[in-house]
């Protein structure tokens with residue numbers, strides 16, 4: 001009996017590549033998750049630790065990002081073929097390559113009835129939420145209504161800056177005047193009961209109106225920080241809906257870092273990004289009327305559970 005090495009492959013999994021085409025004012029986005037795996041003469045790496053034949057997984061990653069610019073990234077099948085053929089044809093020990101790609105679909109945000117040039121909404125519905133509290137006996141009853149949504153994923157490929165921030169000994173962040181801004185927005189708004197009672201509120205129209213208002217501000221505001229975008233979104237909603245007392249928002253800053261392609265002599269004019277997963281900035285803000293009626297137990301969860 002002897003122990004032998006079985007089938008094996010190795011590569012870089014889940015490269016989160018975002019390719020922006022911005023040659024005209026109407027930008028295009030391709031948002032993919034690319035995993036590479038190479039097969040071939042890699043026995044020695046396993047049996048003796050000899051890396052002479054091993055193309056590092058880091059190199060596979062760099063190639064995947066650079067190809068997004070060099071070869072382009074539109075159809076994932078074409079891009080995958082280019083990448084796989086490169087590894088097999090150009091890297092001697094490689095006899096087989098498997099490239100797995102997932103593409104996340106974005107659709108253009110509709111703002112003022114028209115498709116926006118550089119703002120996108122992740123395909124698939126956000127989740128609509130509500131929290132209702134009723135207290136007291138039937139003839140002396142009070143009620144509070146909160147509406148909202150979570151997982152509204154928005155992205156704009158330009159129209160966002162971040163600079164002039166406080167710096168200290170630990171600051172390494174570079175200022176930018178043009179970046180991707182993206183978030184998965186959670187919002188909750190508190191209604192107060194209008195003169196006509198709850199029945200006078202058109203819940204459906206209010207919901208879609210709030211979502212449209214927030215999307216339009218996200219798209220149209222030239223933003224200097226996600227904080228500013230949140231405040232302006234909240235303000236626009238309260239201005240449009242007099243029966244809302246306040247809105248609370250929680251917005252992860254879904255960072256897209258410009259990928260450095262300069263080692264390969266490839267220019268990257270805000271075209272190829274790494275969509276970072278974590279950590280992420282988490283920006284949370286509420287906007288309210290200064291004469292808003294007291295929230296009472298509207299936000300209260302017994303025991304303080306979040």
Ligand SMILES: O=c1[nH]c(=O)c2[nH]c(=O)[nH]c2[nH]1
Pocket residue numbers: 162173224225226227253281
């Ligand atoms: O919009 C932003 N707000 C911040 O507070 C922040 N901090 C950071 O590193 N990037 C950003 N972006």
